[in-house]
Amino acid sequence: MIDQTTSPSSAGSVPIFRARPHLHSGWLDDLRKHWPLYAMALPALLLVIVFSYGPLFGLSIAFLDYSPARGFWGSRFVGFKHFEEAFTNPFFMTALRNTLMIKFLQTVVGFPSAIILALLLNEVRIRWFKSVVQTATMLPYFISWIVAAAMFRNLLSPSYGVVNEVLQNVFGFSQPFVVLSDPERFRWFIVFQDTWKFVGFFSIIYLAAIASIDPTLYEVAMVDGANRWQQTWHITLPGIRTTMVTLFIILIGYLMIGSFEQIFAQYNVSVYSTGDILETFTYRLGLQQSKYSFATAVGLFQAVIAAGLVVFANYLVKRVDQDGLF
Amino acid sequence: MSQRSRFWSNRWTPGQILILAVLAVLFLLMVYPFFYVLFLAVMPYANYVSRPVHLWPDGFTAMYFQEIFKERQLATGFAISIAKTVIGAALAVVVTAMAGYALSRKQLRFARALTVVFIVPMFFTGGIIPFYLTIQAIGLLDSFWAMIIPFLVAPIWIFVSRAYFMDYPTEIIESAIIDGAGQVRAFWSIVWPTSTPLLATLAVMYGTAFWNEYFWSRLLVKPDLWPATAHLYTIMQTRQVLQGLGLGQQLTEQSFIAAVAAMLIIPVLIVYPLLQRYVVKGIMVGAVKG
Numbered sequence: 290m291i292d293q294t295t296s297p298s299s300a301g302s303v304p305i306f307r308a309r310p311h312l313h314s315g316w317l318d319d320l321r322k323h324w325p326l327y328a329m330a331l332p333a334l335l336l337v338i339v340f341s342y343g344p345l346f347g348l349s350i351a352f353l354d355y356s357p358a359r360g361f362w363g364s365r366f367v368g369f370k371h372f373e374e375a376f377t378n379p380f381f382m383t384a385l386r387n388t389l390m391i392k393f394l395q396t397v398v399g400f401p402s403a404i405i406l407a408l409l410l411n412e413v414r415i416r417w418f419k420s421v422v423q424t425a426t427m428l429p430y431f432i433s434w435i436v437a438a439a440m441f442r443n444l445l446s447p448s449y450g451v452v453n454e455v456l457q458n459v460f461g462f463s464q465p466f467v468v469l470s471d472p473e474r475f476r477w478f479i480v481f482q483d484t485w486k487f488v489g490f491f492s493i494i495y496l497a498a499i500a501s502i503d504p505t506l507y508e509v510a511m512v513d514g515a516n517r518w519q520q521t522w523h524i525t526l527p528g529i530r531t532t533m534v535t536l537f538i539i540l541i542g543y544l545m546i547g548s549f550e551q552i553f554a555q556y557n558v559s560v561y562s563t564g565d566i567l568e569t570f571t572y573r574l575g576l577q578q579s580k581y582s583f584a585t586a587v588g589l590f591q592a593v594i595a596a597g598l599v600v601f602a603n604y605l606v607k608r609v610d611q612d613g614l615f
Numbered sequence: 616m617s618q619r620s621r622f623w624s625n626r627w628t629p630g631q632i633l634i635l636a637v638l639a640v641l642f643l644l645m646v647y648p649f650f651y652v653l654f655l656a657v658m659p660y661a662n663y664v665s666r667p668v669h670l671w672p673d674g675f676t677a678m679y680f681q682e683i684f685k686e687r688q689l690a691t692g693f694a695i696s697i698a699k700t701v702i703g704a705a706l707a708v709v710v711t712a713m714a715g716y717a718l719s720r721k722q723l724r725f726a727r728a729l730t731v732v733f734i735v736p737m738f739f740t741g742g743i744i745p746f747y748l749t750i751q752a753i754g755l756l757d758s759f760w761a762m763i764i765p766f767l768v769a770p771i772w773i774f775v776s777r778a779y780f781m782d783y784p785t786e787i788i789e790s791a792i793i794d795g796a797g798q799v800r801a802f803w804s805i806v807w808p809t810s811t812p813l814l815a816t817l818a819v820m821y822g823t824a825f826w827n828e829y830f831w832s833r834l835l836v837k838p839d840l841w842p843a844t845a846h847l848y849t850i851m852q853t854r855q856v857l858q859g860l861g862l863g864q865q866l867t868e869q870s871f872i873a874a875v876a877a878m879l880i881i882p883v884l885i886v887y888p889l890l891q892r893y894v895v896k897g898i899m900v901g902a903v904k905g
Contacts, residue, residue, distance in 0.1 A: 319724040325799045326717045330729055332769045333714035337733060340765045343749040344741025350748070377748060406641070412634050422638045424891060425645045429889055432881050435844050438874040439851060440648040443655060443869055454668040487644065517630065523762035524685055527805060550830055554848065575744040576834065588742030598738040 356579075359381035364582075369495035380561075380573060384570035388547045388591075391479055395548065398541045399484040399491070404533060406488055407495035410522060423496075426489030430507060438554035441482060445469055467502035483548060493537065495529055500576040502528035534609050540603030567591045649880065657679070663870070679874035688838060689846050693878060696842040697828060699762050703837045704822035707767045710808070713818055714768070715776020716802055719783075733770045761835040761841070766825070772817055780806070789867075800812035816893040823883070823890070827860060847875050 300344030320327065351371055353364040375381045413419040429437065444450050447465035450481065456462040468474045506524045515523065547566035556564040567587060632735070651853045654672035662674040685821075701845075714733075719724050745766070745877075755761040783806060791801040829844035850872060 316724060323723055323798070325797055326720055327725070328722055329713040329802065330717035332710045332863045333773060334729065334732065336710065336764070336768045337736060337770070339753065340746070340749060340768075341740070343752075344745035345739065347745030347748050348741050349849065350745070353808055358748050409634050409638055411882065412631070413638065414631070417637075418635065418638070422642050424887075425642050427891055427894075428649065428887070430894075431823055431827075432880055432888070433829060433844050435829040435847050435851075436652075436827075436876045436879050439847060440652045441871060442851065444648060444651060446869070449869060451669055455670070458667045471651035490643070496820075528855075553830060554851075572743055576747065583747070585742070588744055592739060592742055599738050 334389040343530055344588070348585060348589045348592070350582050351589045351602050353582055354482060355582045355585075357581075367582075371583045372590065374583060375590065380565070380570060381567075383562065384565050384567045384587075387476075388568075389544060391407060391548065391552075391564075391566065392477065392544045392546075394476070395483045396478040396537075396544070398535060399487060402484050402488045403491035403536075404495055404529075407492040407499060407529075408525065410492065410496060411499050411520075411525065412517065423489065423493075426492065428489070429486040430490045432438060434550040434554045437482065437551075442469065442555070445478075448582045453482050469555065470557060470559040472560045472563040475556070476563040479548065479552060479555070479564065483551065486551075490534065495532060498529040498532040499549075535606050538602045542599040543595070545591060545598055626665075638888040652873045652876050655870050658869070658870060659754070665795035674823070678742070679870050680869060680878070683874060688841075689843065689875070691839070692841055692843040692846045694772075695734065695759075695840060696844065696879075699759075699832075699842055700822050701823040701865075703766065704818050706763065707769075707772075707821040707825075708814055708817045710767050711769075711821075712776050712807070712814060713774045716780045716806065718777045719862040720775065720798075733773050737770050747834060755835070757836050757840070759836070759840055763825075766828070766831075769824075772820060776813060776817065779810070779817045781863050783810070788816070793864050811891070814898060815889070816896055819886075819893045820892050826879075843875065843879060846870070847879065852877065 311348040323485060326534065350361065350364070352368060353361075354367050354370075355364045410419055410423060442450075445452050445468045447453055452468075453462075454467050457583070468478050484587050501526050502524065505526075507520055508522050512525055547568045549566070549568035552566055553569055553572070554562055556569060568591075571587045571591075574580045575585070619660055636774065649782040655669070656679055657677065658674050659674045659676040659678070670789065671893065677804065681694075682901055718733075720726065723729075724856065739901070749758060750761055755764065756769065757822075787805060788801050791805050792798070829842070829848050832840075832842050833848065838849075841849075
């Protein structure tokens with residue numbers, strides 16, 4: 290998080306004359322002198338204060354018995370009541386477990402898939418083929434989750450989806466193969482659909498890293514008689530190690546943040562046992578049953594753990610490449 | 616080994632063929648859902664019921680698309696989607712680029728503090744309920760702007776812009792300021808017109824976000840202001856209920872859903888070459904920074 294370019298050490302190396310004798314009295318001058326620049330940042334600043342910091346302030350209703358009728362100031366302070374309630378709520382525990390489980394599996398499947406795709410694409414010598422496959426794998430990244438949901442519901446429908454049509458008419462299945470309302474299959478569906486949507490996007494990052502590997506390394510290896518596989522194993526993979534580690538840590542940082550828009554578009558009561566995540570759980574509690582405070586307590590719990598994980602991940606990334614995330 | 620024979624042996628080794636085959640299968644898996652939804656949207660009902668398996672296109676009808684335009688609310692939804700995307704992306708690009716530029720100026724004493732203000736929300740968010748209550752509290756609910764204003768700033772793009780402007784040649788800006796232009800004039804008349812790659816990346820990223828969003832619109836505004844994505848969600852949910860009761864004409868409904876989905880996909884496919892070019896660039900900038 291340390292910004293090298295604006296740190297005081299870069300201001301000047303020979304501080305014989307100081308422009309401002311009293312540093313602490315200069316801030317008004319700074320504002321007066323550079324107000325047009327500050328004004329340029331103002332709209333974004335106001336928006337972030339209202340719509341990002343406002344909700345942070347709003348998290349305090351987790352400690353109240355908030356109801357819209359009584360309002361924020363009229364609601365009673367109840368301390369950790371809602372948190373205690375959450376931890377004894379079996380549906381909360383299920384949602385917590387599902388959030389972590391789905392994100393874990395998405396990482397386990399999606400992370401290596403993107404690397405393998407990048408390595409495969411890197412081996413392709415036919416330019417048009419490479420660019421066609423790359424274009425196709427990026428395509429799902431740009432569509433709405435609700436459109437993806439519509440597509441897959443049509444594909445997988447037990448009564449008229451093409452998957453079941455083929456299974457029943459070509460392979461002679463007598464029972465429909467149910468995916469979207471079978472708890473166990475739903476989980477894996479969410480995992481593989483996530484890979485489908487993002488594998489192309491992430492492989493681009495690896496391809497960029499591969500492209501920046503010094504080509505003389507390959508030339509030397511070829512002179513030494515290394516085949517393509519040995520070159521991949523000994524040059525390409527070590528060459529993208531930093532990128533791999535960085536992306537993996539970022540994914541770990543987001544373990545606690547569920548794939549909300551994806552699941553909300555596709556889950557239903559019959560798959561709550563494996564598909565209900567913290568975000569969908571808080572949505573139903575808060576906005577359908579108006580248990581604002583309880584839902585916010587769950588959200589606050591999640592936000593704290595998630596923030597901890599992301600900060601920890603960023604710390605690890607910094608140790609890996611010294612720059613940090615931002 | 617001659618140049619030519621090495622070229623051919625590199626190209627058609629068993630390993631190469633295997634890789635091409637794997638990628639070809641992957642290509643089909645990636646693209647088939649798109650292909651399926653598009654041909655389903657134009658398959659006439661008669662052709663549908665005459666076959667048990669529908670793997671490829673069969674016949675053509677624009678009936679389902681005509682149905683969309685007969686549903687007044689849904690047709691309006693597409694107009695709202697377009698308005699939301701264009702207005703939202705335009706405002707977001709301006710707000711983000713200005714902030715990124717200000718944060719990139721080294722002479723600002725508070726640039727560092729402001730940076731921290733924008734970083735915190737990337738780590739810590741209030742979640743669904745407080746965000747909703749905030750929008751409710753400032754009285755934006757049920758207004759078109761509820762789908763725009765709260766979503767104008769994504770901090771990650773402020774930082775990508777800042778990184779871009781930090782590499783912008785300072786001499787050009789300084790010479791303009793010596794010539795008597797203020798910082799704001801210098802930005803609008805010199806920096807902005809010459810920053811197309813960044814602005815296009817921002818427009819594409821914000822634009823797709825506004826176009827694809829469906830969840831918040833349903834919460835924040837009434838159905839007559841919903842974008843098409845929000846209507847698609849409701850159509851699918853309703854169909855689910857009908858199916859459960861054994862009612863409803865499933866076949867025509869699934870083609871209808873495919874047609875709505877297709878109308879949301881086709882604009883993306885049209886601007887796709889632009890998307891790919893600028894998003895790849897954006898990922899690169901983000902990846903280099905990150």
